Amino acid sequence: MADDKAQIGVYGLGTMGSALALNMAEKGFRVAVTNREVEWIAEFMKEAGDLANALVAHDTLEAFVAGLKTPRVILFMIPSGKPMDMMIEAVAPLLEDGDTIIDGGNANFHDTRRRSAALAEKGLHFVGMGVSGGEKGARHGPSMMVGGSDHSWAQLRNVLRAIAARYEDEPCVDHLGPDGAGHFVKTVHNGIEYADMQVIAEIYALLHYGAVWPPAEIGKLFEAWNEGPLKSYLVEITGQLLQYHDPKTGHPVVDVIKDAAGQKGTGRWTVVEAVRMGQAANMIEAAVGARSWSSEKDTRQSAQTILGGARGALEVDAGTLSEAFMAARILCYAQGFRVLAATSEEYDWTLDFARxxxxxxxxxxxxxxxxxxxxxxxxxxxxxxxxILTPRFASRLTECLPALRKVVGDAVAGGHAIPALSAALQWYDTMRQGFGTANIIQAQRDFFGYHGFERLGEEGVHHGPWWD
Structure with missing residues (x-):
């Protein structure tokens, strides 16, 4: 019977898909589920416990689609890229006008725009939805950034608002714009995440390798910071993880983890779009670069022997370091929102940055x-x-910048690598110079290539006297 059909379908029962399906079921929605590896389905239903009563499992894509109320809503939690294109090719013939497909992965927003346009020609709606919060967030309340048509949002709104994280009883989800808007906001979110993580890692390194603090003591400092203006999820978990010990060796866990970090592409995408839009996101670029350099472990170890490592110990004041951290965090967010603003204008998305x-x-x-x-x-x-020009943040930066200068100066003098912290300072100093260095660059370009330049107070293209 039609009443037995599910209100939404979830395809892909990996970590995130499973968590979101259970979250929906727990909030009272009837959810159809399936997976490419059908052997996963029975195990998922078993682990769902009492929530299995709200779940309807299907072994085939055809049965899965047929088991949904119309107009259908299907959330795909599968790898982005080619797998998503292949899935669209398989499922689209089974759908009808008004049905909505949701890509909940970390997709490139250009792909999302392309898919949205192609499916619109078939009467289908495509949603690019950024999901943040990891497995725990997906299960108990993620932050979600939705892009797509108004029709799709009307279909999704009640489900997503019910399962979202809440801040002072306000759901942390919204319809941010058409086609790729949601996925791009998630991309920039991840770019900011890269930079914030790198800043935290650099602060840890200055304390551990520069000031020779043990990890547990650094962890306690982060815990203290998490009780004040620097409160954040990343500060919270860093304070916790630094105090764990490895059961095999008894050493702090961080000391036995290889210092080589991976990346899945969203940080790079943020940097690429920033450059394409003529914006600076040098903190995010520094974080992406640092991860790339980290993979060259053998080279770095040889270079330390040949070139020498950091030259000396640092005297670090926790209060100064916290102010430097605050300055860097403000500048990190500011850069991310600049990229969002440029892209919103380029694609006429009218993003609501406050929201x-x-x-x-x-x-x-x-x-x-x-x-x-x-x-x-x-x-x-x-x-x-x-x-950075609003009264509140301009004032806060004025207070914090002396600390950032001191931390960066001391670290550079001692040979300690701080790509993100130093990038933050360089961007701030560049932006506050009413007269910069580009006049020399423009003169050079005209001198060697007759490219021309603008004159102060005059319109048009001009050339230097070297061409007379």
Whole structure:
């Protein structure tokens, strides 16, 4: 009977898909589920316990689609890229006008725009939905960034608001714009995440390798910071993980983990789009670069022997370090929102930056106490559209920058690598120079290539006297 059909379908019972399906079932929705590896389905239903009563398992794609109420809503939690294109090719012939396909993975927003346009020609709706919060967030309340048509949002709204993380009883999910808007906001979210993680790692390195603090002591400092203005999920978990010991060796766990970090592409995509839009995201670029350099473990160890490592110990004041951290975090968010603004203008998305900050306040990896202030700033006057020029953040940066200068200066003098912290300082200093260095570059370009330049106070293209 039609009443027995599910309100939404979840295809892909990996870590995130399983968690989201259980979250939906727990909130009272009837959910159809299936998976490419059908042997996973029975085990998932068994682990669902009492929630299995709200789940309807299917062994085939055809049965899965037929088991959904119309217009259908299907959430795919599968790898992005070619697998998603193959799935669309398989499922589209089974769907009808008004049905909605959701890609809940970390997809490139250009792919999302392409898929949205192609499916619209068939009367189908395509949603690119960014999901943040990891497995725990997906199961108990993620932050979700939705892009797609108004029709799709009307179909999804009740389900997503019910399963989302909540901040002061406000669901951390919203419809942010058409086609690729949701996936791009998630991409920039991840870019900010890269930079914030790198800043935290650099602060840890200065304390551990520079000031010779044991990891557990650093962890306690992060715990203390998490009780104040620096409160955030990443600070919270860093404080915890630094105090764990390896059961095999008795050493701090971080000391037995290989210092080589992977990446899945979203950080790079943020940097690529920033450059394409003529924006600077040098903190995110520094974080992406640092991960790439980290993979060259053997080279770095040889270089330390040949070139020498950091030259000396550091005297580190925890208060100064916390202020430097705050400055870097403000600048990191500011760069991310600049990229969002440029892309929103390019694609006519009219992104609501205050709402984006609010969606990030709970459930997601970059949730932090700072996001309330950012949301408030975007709801007020924003000089030149720049977060760093609002009275609140301009004042806060003025207070914090001496600490960032000291930390960066001491680290550089001692030969300690701080790519993200130093990038933050260089961007800030560049942006506050009313007269910069590009006049020399423009003169050079005209001298060797007759490219021309603008003159102060005059319109048109001009050339230097070297061409007379």
């Amino acid at each position: 984006i900050a609010e969606v990030w306040r709970a459930g997601c990896i970059i949730r932090s106490a700072l996001l309330d202030d950012i949301s408030e700033a975007f709801r007020g006057e924003l000089p030149h559209g720049q977060l």
